[in-house]
Amino acid sequence: MSSKTKSLRTPLGRVRGLGAAKEGVQHWWAQRLTALAIIPLGLWFVGGVLAHLGADQASVQAWLAGPCTGTLAILLLVALFYHSSLGLQVVVEDYCHTEWLKIASLVVIKFAAFFLATLSIISVLKMMFGG
Amino acid sequence: MADATPAQRPRPLSPHLQIYKPQITSIMSILHRATGIALSVGLIVLAWWIAAAAGEAPYFDFVSAVLGSWIGVIALAGWSFCFFYHLLNGIRHLLWDAGWGFELPQVYASGRAVFVGAVVLTLAAIVIGATVW
Numbered sequence: 056m057s058s059k060t061k062s063l064r065t066p067l068g069r070v071r072g073l074g075a076a077k078e079g080v081q082h083w084w085a086q087r088l089t090a091l092a093i094i095p096l097g098l099w100f101v102g103g104v105l106a107h108l109g110a111d112q113a114s115v116q117a118w119l120a121g122p123c124t125g126t127l128a129i130l131l132l133v134a135l136f137y138h139s140s141l142g143l144q145v146v147v148e149d150y151c152h153t154e155w156l157k158i159a160s161l162v163v164i165k166f167a168a169f170f171l172a173t174l175s176i177i178s179v180l181k182m183m184f185g186g
Numbered sequence: 187m188a189d190a191t192p193a194q195r196p197r198p199l200s201p202h203l204q205i206y207k208p209q210i211t212s213i214m215s216i217l218h219r220a221t222g223i224a225l226s227v228g229l230i231v232l233a234w235w236i237a238a239a240a241g242e243a244p245y246f247d248f249v250s251a252v253l254g255s256w257i258g259v260i261a262l263a264g265w266s267f268c269f270f271y272h273l274l275n276g277i278r279h280l281l282w283d284a285g286w287g288f289e290l291p292q293v294y295a296s297g298r299a300v301f302v303g304a305v306v307l308t309l310a311a312i313v314i315g316a317t318v319w
Contacts, residue, residue: 181240
């Protein structure tokens, strides 16, 4: 913000979009939305995993490589890792009162969630398109 | 500051967890967090398993063997309970968000339903899993 230089922007225009204004519920809302998505998708996936316990690689690939199952699996993975990182973030913010440790934990959580989500989604895509 | 002037009397502290009588409401709230953390750890294993499924066959067999070992089976059964508990209690939370079930008798009843449901679904998953495996 170059507030010292003269600007045609009004004070109101400068503060808009800063802080939690109108976005304060974003975290809360994203957590509920992903929760709602995980209810059917999670039950479907757990059922699928139960049906494939001890199965060989070919049958697991055949299950997840279909257009519908692959899509559902990817949507579930997005929702799961998003939901997980939001939840862990709240836990860290609640119990970790050392500022640098809190920030470091949040960075680790976000990076790990992004890495594992990308790894698992690429893996599903490989099963779908890898032949 | 505290070390500049010796304390005349011990300062009051807010009571900690062990002071309170355990209640179904507080226990379930703590369990929701605990199962959420456990499930987040489980996501690492999930990503590992999916990556192995897309990778080389011998490595997938290795992962299957690890998950099929007795430690693996116990962990999977534990994560099953965490999943069903967090799922059912999550639905309870979503209903609260919608404004339903806030009366104390309803809170206790839904809490008991979540416990029973989670145990029943976990046992069902174990029975189905043992049949399939």
